Amino acid sequence: MAELTGRCFCGATRWQSEGEMLWSSLCHCEDCRRAASSDYVSWFGVEKSNTRWEGPRRTYVSSPGVTRSFCGECGAPMSFETEVFPEETHLYAATLDGPSLYEPTAHIFWSERLPWVQVCDDLPKHEKGLQAAAKAGEKLL
Numbered sequence: 798m799a800e801l802t803g804r805c806f807c808g809a810t811r812w813q814s815e816g817e818m819l820w821s822s823l824c825h826c827e828d829c830r831r832a833a834s835s836d837y838v839s840w841f842g843v844e845k846s847n848t849r850w851e852g853p854r855r856t857y858v859s860s861p862g863v864t865r866s867f868c869g870e871c872g873a874p875m876s877f878e879t880e881v882f883p884e885e886t887h888l889y890a891a892t893l894d895g896p897s898l899y900e901p902t903a904h905i906f907w908s909e910r911l912p913w914v915q916v917c918d919d920l921p922k923h924e925k926g927l928q929a930a931a932k933a934g935e936k937l938l
């Protein structure tokens with residue numbers, strides 16, 4: 798079985814996950830941008846039950862039912878979990894020990910992208926995100 802590993806900026810907080818990435822996407826929503834202080838965020842999903850953490854990780858409830866985590870030492874953003882997908886942990890691709898393992902398959906929340914963001918890929922660009930789609934009974938990715 799494949800194993801993915803990653804770490805924060807200072808290296809004190811680490812994660813490891815057995816199995817494959819469930820999906821991948823680039824999120825342009827304002828919450829992700831502000832939580833990461835970034836133009837957009839490269840996400841992928843893993844199974845929460847197969848994912849282990851070590852280090853001084855701290856959590857922050859960023860909206861109802863949504864918990865984000867970050868390194869308690871250096872403050873680097875580490876994960877996103879939502880009650881809408883209770884069996885998944887969403888991880889920042891930028892935390893991967895091997896970033897080349899990542900391949901985005903779509904843009905989400907394209908409607909909220911920053912005015913200076915221009916991309917030249919051919920990936921699908923969804924106006925909204927995964928949670929809204931799931932609540933509407935749709936599967937976006």
Ligand SMILES: [Zn+2]
Pocket residue numbers: 805806807808809810868869870871872873
């Ligand atoms: Zn750290």
Ligand SMILES: [Zn+2]
Pocket residue numbers: 824825826827828829830906926
């Ligand atoms: Zn987002």
